[in-house]
Each structure stands twice: as structure tokens, then as C-alpha cells.
Amino acid sequence: MEVSDKPSAVGGPVVPRNGERRGLSPREIRITGGYWADVKTLNREAIIAHCDEWMERIGWTSNFDRIAAGDGTHAGIEFVDSEVYKLLEAMAWQLGSAPDAAMESRYLQLVGRVAAAQDEDGYLDTSFGHAGQRARYTDFEWGHELYCFGHLIQAAVARLRTGHDDLLPNVARKLVAHLWREFGPNGRQAVCGHPEVEMALVEFGRATANDDAVELARLFVERRGHGLLSPVRFGAEYFQDDVPVRSAEVLRGHAVRAYYLASGAIDVAVETNDTDLLAAVERQIETTVSRRTYLTGGVGAHHLDEAFGADYELPPDRAYAETCAAVASVMANWRLLLTGATGADDRIERVLLNNVLASPRQDGRAFFYTNTLHQRTRGIQPDDHTVIERAETSLRAPWFTVSCCPTNIARTLASAELYFATATSDGIDLHQYGQYEIDTTVASQRVRIDVSGDYPFEGAVRITFATAVGDDFRLGLRVPDWAEVGTIVRRGAETAAPSGRTELFGPFAEGETIELRLPMDARIVHPHPRIDAIRGQIAVERGPLVLALESTELPPDLEVDDVEVDPEIGLRTEGDGAQLLLRSRSPKPQSPSWPYGSAEPAAPGRQFVARLYPYSRWGNRGPSSMRIWIPAAP
Numbered sequence: 001m002e003v004s005d006k007p008s009a010v011g012g013p014v015v016p017r018n019g020e021r022r023g024l025s026p027r028e029i030r031i032t033g034g035y036w037a038d039v040k041t042l043n044r045e046a047i048i049a050h051c052d053e054w055m056e057r058i059g060w061t062s063n064f065d066r067i068a069a070g071d072g073t074h075a076g077i078e079f080v081d082s083e084v085y086k087l088l089e090a091m092a093w094q095l096g097s098a099p100d101a102a103m104e105s106r107y108l109q110l111v112g113r114v115a116a117a118q119d120e121d122g123y124l125d126t127s128f129g130h131a132g133q134r135a136r137y138t139d140f141e142w143g144h145e146l147y148c149f150g151h152l153i154q155a156a157v158a159r160l161r162t163g164h165d166d167l168l169p170n171v172a173r174k175l176v177a178h179l180w181r182e183f184g185p186n187g188r189q190a191v192c193g194h195p196e197v198e199m200a201l202v203e204f205g206r207a208t209a210n211d212d213a214v215e216l217a218r219l220f221v222e223r224r225g226h227g228l229l230s231p232v233r234f235g236a237e238y239f240q241d242d243v244p245v246r247s248a249e250v251l252r253g254h255a256v257r258a259y260y261l262a263s264g265a266i267d268v269a270v271e272t273n274d275t276d277l278l279a280a281v282e283r284q285i286e287t288t289v290s291r292r293t294y295l296t297g298g299v300g301a302h303h304l305d306e307a308f309g310a311d312y313e314l315p316p317d318r319a320y321a322e323t324c325a326a327v328a329s330v331m332a333n334w335r336l337l338l339t340g341a342t343g344a345d346d347r348i349e350r351v352l353l354n355n356v357l358a359s360p361r362q363d364g365r366a367f368f369y370t371n372t373l374h375q376r377t378r379g380i381q382p383d384d385h386t387v388i389e390r391a392e393t394s395l396r397a398p399w400f401t402v403s404c405c406p407t408n409i410a411r412t413l414a415s416a417e418l419y420f421a422t423a424t425s426d427g428i429d430l431h432q433y434g435q436y437e438i439d440t441t442v443a444s445q446r447v448r449i450d451v452s453g454d455y456p457f458e459g460a461v462r463i464t465f466a467t468a469v470g471d472d473f474r475l476g477l478r479v480p481d482w483a484e485v486g487t488i489v490r491r492g493a494e495t496a497a498p499s500g501r502t503e504l505f506g507p508f509a510e511g512e513t514i515e516l517r518l519p520m521d522a523r524i525v526h527p528h529p530r531i532d533a534i535r536g537q538i539a540v541e542r543g544p545l546v547l548a549l550e551s552t553e554l555p556p557d558l559e560v561d562d563v564e565v566d567p568e569i570g571l572r573t574e575g576d577g578a579q580l581l582l583r584s585r586s587p588k589p590q591s592p593s594w595p596y597g598s599a600e601p602a603a604p605g606r607q608f609v610a611r612l613y614p615y616s617r618w619g620n621r622g623p624s625s626m627r628i629w630i631p632a633a634p
């Protein structure tokens with residue numbers, strides 16, 4: 001019962017009804033080559049297929065078939081429905097960017113199975129409310145019903161935004177009507193233990209002009225922080241129920257929950273013109289970025305509750321930095337970016353390239369759930385055919401008991417290019433670089449731009465106009481924060497451009513090329529003095545990429561903890577990484593007897609040069625030790 005395309009609904013992730021910047025739809029931006037083409041191919045051919053195969057194999061997908069058949073038997077933990085929905089969202093975005101008959105057919109088959117499990121009144125959950133199961137809405141703390149609904153709704157929004165108003169959007173319509181009756185102004189005063197439904201409802205309200213959906217999201221945001229959830233062992237802050245959203249000073253508690261809630265709160269604030277709420281959440285994120293975020297952009301310093309630590313509590317060897325928290329921070333920062341906020345695109349770049357893309361193995365069939373910055377000992381290689389607990393191994397694993405990360409990567413990479421550029425009433429802003437083309441309309445004139453260069457490995461970004469545009473056209477470029485200063489070359493003239501946004505004005509002739517040159521020499525990074533866990537250590541970056549030292553690059557008798565940076569600090573750019581002069585601690589520090597106070601400092605050992613390369617690639621050659629922050633010799 002497909003209806004013709006509804007252009008008003010077409011777009012990318014997050015389409016505010018009012019806002020400074022407009023994201024592009026899959027029809028307006030397309031990856032043409034380079035690094036991101038490889039990433040997109042990996043996602044299409046391996047990651048999406050892998051998620052689909054695993055969920056079919058272990059019965060998470062057939063949970064829907066059993067409910068449809070009146071059988072309440074359930075495979076997996078309570079919220080595995082959400083993984084099927086994130087897979088559907090990934091497929092929807094992927095299909096929006098490149099038609100694929102086989103994937104389309106599989107997508108429609110999966111949606112049909114999901115739809116068959118929907119109850120008459122719109123409720124749809126394979127863990128609650130059916131024969132032999134717990135009753136609906138009896139466990140808001142851990143049941144994740146609204147969280148799962150949020151993912152279903154987001155998958156439906158992806159389908160609408162890619163030009164199809166068909167079965168899944170209709171399932172979502174029935175579900176949202178049920179939620180309005182159940183939790184609306186006259187309904188239950190409740191919130192879900194895991195935020196997610198808030199941003200989904202706002203997005204659904206935008207895509208279908210449903211004001212009730214936006215109002216329900218607003219109610220959920222405002223209700224949180226008033227103790228509606230029963231206490232859990234991690235405290236009310238775990239699910240951000242300790243302080244009302246607009247009164248909080250920083251993100252805290254479970255990191256994924258915190259960033260999903262921030263995303264929903266930004267959506268509500270933008271859609272209801274609540275400038276106080278928007279300012280409050282923006283402040284919270286700024287503080288979180290400056291005090292509670294790893295060099296890779298990762299967040300979450302506590303394993304036990306997957307939560308933020310205190311300010312500057314950022315131990316590299318105990319970094320949790322869950323892949324989903326990285327995805328969640330991209331979502332929140334993208335929302336800020338659309339409001340016109342500065343710096344959000346720098347953060348998106350750092351976390352995408354150095355945390356999200358560190359998770360998948362190079363063959364796309366195993367994933368880091370947590371993304372440590374320091375692996376002290378060589379881990380144990382998980383079996384490629386066994387489900388493991390979330391963070392029990394130090395190497396990438398194929399699937400998890402809580403398998404939120406692989407499907408989150410799939411949907412993020414399927415829509416990645418939609419975070420690259422925005423349009424305004426007078427021009428185009430480029431936020432991320434790579435090889436892609438834009439074909440859109442600005443102020444009634446068609447604009448085609450081709451972006452090329454070997455970014456993120458090379459610093460020359462070329463922007464070529466395939467259509468001529470007039471003198472009222474504005475081209476906005478991001479000069480990355482890591483670059484400090486870039487060079488713009490236009491019609492042979494070179495201009496220095498400090499980090500931040502640089503604007504160029506038309507006219508631009510057809511075929512005219514602007515070049516942005518960024519410095520790509522490897523550079524030393526020093527830690528914030530308050531982060532005790534890495535004091536006296538340095539890291540190396542090249543361009544937007546954080547580099548790492550892996551034991552595979554060391555003499556065979558050494559692990560990464562046996563070396564330090566030589567005081568001569570010889571650093572040379574090499575390939576897409578760097579060479580760094582190190583020295584062993586020789587002899588290896590003897591284990592001084594506890595309590596250590598009388599230990600002699602280790603004598604300087606032999607010098608050697610080791611190769612550092614992008615952190616996102618570590619752990620692809622079997623068990624190894626690895627560190628980003630390396631001790632600097634005193």
C-alpha cells in the first residue's frame with residue numbers, strides 16, 4: 001500500500017521544523033570514493049548481513065513470528081527487539097542511498113514479520129504482555145519497552161525520510177497512538193529506564209506532522225528527574241532520574257542513556273522553542289566534552305555501570321567508551337550542529353573516526369563493545385561462533401548477550417554521509433571531508449558540488465562547483481580544531497584560515513575549484529593536567545586520527561608497557577601514521593617489593609623507532625597489547 005513519495009518527509013536523521021541548518025537527504029549527497037566508500041561497502045556487504053544472520057540464527061528475529069503465532073516463548077534478554085529495529089533502520093538508510101533489490105526484499109520480509117506481532121491496540125513487544133510473559137509496563141526500570149518502541153519509531157522515520165510511506169510507518173502510527181493513550185496527559189506518569197523514545201517521538205512528529213508525538217516526548221523529558229523510577233543499586237543518576245533535565249550541570253550516569261536523553265531533550269527544545277532547555281543541554285554537553293571525554297571522543301569511565309566518572313576521571317586502561325555511547329554523542333552533537341552551534345562538527349569527526357570506526361573488525365564481522373585506550377596484556381581471541389557477555393574479552397567479538405553496538409554501528413554507517421554537510425537559505429556548509437558529491441537546491445537554484453581528496457589521510461580537500469552559482473551564494477568550510485590553521489586556495493590566491501568556520505562567497509564558476517589545505521604532519525598531544533591517570537604521558541595524532549602503539553610494532557621481547565618515549569622525541573610522519581623514537585626500560589623495571597617506595601628508577605634502555613598508526617585499526621592482527629598514551633621519559 002505504498003503511497004507516492006512525500007517530499008516534505010524526505011531528509012536525513014533529524015529534520016527540525018525550524019532551525020539554522022538543514023541536513024541533506026540521501027538523494028542530495030552521495031559518497032563517490034575513498035575512505036568512506038570503503039566504510040560504506042564494509043557496512044553494506046558485511047556488517048548489515050552479519051547482524052541479520054546472527055539475529056536469525058539465535059532466534060531474536062523469530063521472536064516476532066512466535067508472538068504472531070500466540071507463543072510467548074522468547075529468545076534473548078528483554079530488549080532484543082531493538083536490535084532488529086536498528087537493523088531495519090540501517091537497511092532503510094542503506095536502501096535510501098543505493099537501491100538493492102535483494103536487500104529491499106529482505107527488508108520488506110522482516111517488516112512483515114514485525115508487523116504481524118503487533119497487538120490490536122498498537123502495543124508491540126515480544127517480551128511482555130503475551131502468554132507466559134510478564135504483564136505490560138510492570139518494569140519501567142529494566143524492561144526497556146519504551147526504549148524498544150523508540151527504535152521501532154526511528155526505523156520507521158528512516159523509511160519515511162527515504163521516500164516510502166509503507167508498512168513500518170503504519171505500524172509506528174498505531175504504536176504512537178497507543179503510547180499517547182497510555183502515557184499522554186491523561187495517562188500513566190512514567191518514564192522508561194532507558195531514554196530513547198523521546199527523540200524518536202519528536203522525529204516521528206516531524207516526519208508525519210503529529211503534534212501529539214512531540215508533546216508526548218516533551219512530557220517524557222519533563223517527567224524525568226523526579227524519582228518516578230524505583231531506586232536501583234547504581235543510584236537514580238544511572239538513568240538520569242536524579243535531577244530534572246533542565247537543572248543538570250553535566251551528563252552523568254549511564255553514558256548511552258545520558259546522550260540519548262540529551263538528544264531527545266534537544267529535539268524537544270528545538271521543536272517547542274524552549275531556549276532555556278536548549279541552552280541547558282548545550283552547557284551540559286560542553287562541560288562533558290571538556291571534562292569527561294577521552295582523546296578518542298569516547299565516553300564512560302566505569303565498567304560496572306557503563307557510566308561517566310567524575311570530572312577528569314579518565315583512566316585509559318579502564319576506559320569503557322562503549323561504541324553505543326560514541327554513536328549517541330554523534331546524535332546529540334548533530335542536533336546541536338543543526339541549531340548553528342560551533343564545535344559540534346569537530347566532535348563528530350573525532351568520535352566517528354576514532355571510536356565508532358574502531359569498533360568493527362576489518363572484515364566487519366566482529367566488534368569492540370568497549371573501546372579501551374590501553375590494553376596492558378594480550379587478550380584472548382573470542383570464538384567467531386559464540387555469543388559473549390558485553391565486555392568480557394579484550395578483542396573484538398562477533399555477537400553479545402547485550403548486542404546493542406553492532407546494530408548501532410550498522411545504522412550509523414548506513415547514514416554516515418548525511419552528517420557531512422548542511423544547507424542554509426543562502427548556501428552550503430561542509431562539516432566533514434572525504435569524497436562525495438552534493439546535488440541540491442539553495443534559494444531556488446540548483447547547486448552541484450564535488451568534494452575530493454584523500455582525507456582523512458591527506459590534507460588537501462578540493463571542492464569543485466559542477467554548476468555555476470551567483471554572488472549571493474555562501475560556501476562554509478570547517479577548518480578542524482586539530483589543524484589550528486588551514487590554507488584556502490582560491491583562484492591562485494592563498495589565504496590563512498584559523499580553525500573554526502570559514503566562509504567564502506560567490507560567484508563560483510562552473511568547474512571552479514577551491515582547495516582547503518590542512519597540515520598533516522604527525523603531532524604530539526599533551527594531556528589535561530588534571531587527568532592524573534595519564535600525567536607524564538604523550539599521545540600522537542595525525543590529521544583527525546588518533547594514533548596508537550601496538551605490540552606488533554615492537555621488538556618481540558617487549559610489550560607496550562616496557563617502553564617510553566625517548567627524551568629526544570624523534571617524531572616523523574610516515575604513511576598514514578608516524579614513526580616515534582622510543583626506548584626500552586632496561587632492564588625491564590624489576591618488580592620492587594610492595595609498598596614500592598624504595599624502587600630505583602629504571603635505567604634507560606636501547607633506542608629504537610616504532611611505527612604508530614591509526615588507533616581505529618588496532619587489534620586486527622591477533623592478540624596484542626596497545627596504548628595511545630605513552631610515558632615520556634623524565
Ligand SMILES: [Zn+2]
Pocket residue numbers: 322323324325369403404405406408
Ligand atoms: Zn552498545
